[in-house]
Amino acid sequence: MQRPAVSLIGVPTDIGAGHRGASMGPEALRVAQIDQRLARMGLDVRDRGNLHGPFNPWQPPHAGYRHLPEVAEWNRAVHEAVHAELREGRLPVMLGGDHCLAIGSISAAARHCRERGKKLRVLWLDAHADSNTSTITPSGNIHGMPVACLCGNGPAELTGIGGRTPAVAPEVFRQIGIRSVDEGEKRLVREAGLVIYDMRHIDEVGMRRTMEEALDGVDADTHLHVSFDVDFLDPSIAPGVGTTVRGGPTYRESQLCMEMIADTGRLASLDIVELNPAFDKRNQTAKLAVDLVESLFGKSTLIR
Incomplete structure (x- = not known):
């Protein structure tokens, strides 16, 4: 099988987050080589x-959203950059940045799928x-809203990115590793x-069965997008x-998750988001993220 041509796209902003620091994520991933x-x-x-995009003005919410114009501008830039790489037949890896940026990357993948007649499957590791x-929303932070916006439940500035709402x-x-859902969000x-x-599902049936279910139906006509929020991992x-939310996947569970995605051979676009070096210890989280991404691209202990 032909190995993909990979394009790294840094998006240094924490515009949608509730803490400063995710803007340093792209450089931390580069430092981790x-x-x-x-x-x-x-x-x-x-x-x-x-x-490049607007600076984070660090303002309170307006009509339920923090920094909506700035979030929209960053996501339009992400959309165009990711779509351009897909059009060239390359696999875009978005180095975030906070998770609001998935509005741009996933809408680009969806646009690409419409143009190529492919099915889209999104694995949301979070x-x-x-x-x-x-x-x-309890905060107005848009990094807590990208799935809703992509599904059409949000402001037109975000739901319309990519030309279809x-x-x-x-x-x-397929959302995997979830363990924190706000009360209104549950409904x-x-x-x-x-x-x-x-995480209860993963505890009950294990990561292998979970991934088999999440990947069921992925075939040669499927564009597989992985949106990897680093807080998917256990904070330990x-x-x-x-x-951080306690009780996430362990190192080995996370490796198995990535290895089983790699086994499909269908990975076509990737987000790495919410890495915040301000809270890290000697870049260990960035190094772990890169380790897992290697597995996502097929690194394994033995030839399989």
């Missing part, structure tokens, strides 16, 4: 540098469901019919995030 590590695996890796709206249907998502995810494999191994 993400480009060299993937290149050593035989991949054609190009670092496209960083996108501690949070990220399905809040302006009326139920909604950008995707809820059934494209919304149920009404939307989102498929969620929370990944402290470098702004929104």
Whole structure:
């Protein structure tokens, strides 16, 4: 099987987050040598540098949203950059940045799928469901809203990115590792019919069965997008995030998750988001994230 050509796209902003610091995530991943590590695996890796957008004004919410104009501008830039790489036949890896940026990257993947007649499957690896709206959000932080916005439940500035509203249907998502859902959000995810494999599910059936279920139906016509929020990981191994939630996947569970995705051979686009070096210890979370991304691209102990 042909190895993918990979393009790294840095998006240095914490515009949608509740803590400063995710803007430093792209550089932390580069310090952890993400480009060299993937290149050593035989991949054609190009670092496209960083996108540019408005500074974080650090203002309170307005009509239920913090920094909506700035979030929209950053996501439009992400959308165009990711779509351009997909159009060239390359695999875009977005180095975030906070998770609001997935509105841009996933809407780009959805647009690409419409153009190529492919099915989209999104694996959302996260501690949070990220399905809040302006009326139920406790904070107004848009990094808690990207799934809702992608499914058409949000402001037009975000739901219309990519030229179609909604950008995707809820059934494209498989959310894995969820363990923190706000009270009002619980009703919304149920009404939307989102498929969620929370930590209780993983505890009961194990990561192998969970991933088999999440990947069921992925075939040669599927564009597989992985949106990897680093707070998916248990904070005992990944402290470098702004929104830690105890009880996440262990190192080995996380490795198995990535290895089983790699086994499909269908990975076509990737987000790495919410890495916050301000909370990290000697860049250990960035190094772990890169380690897991190597597994996602097929690194394994034995030839399989």
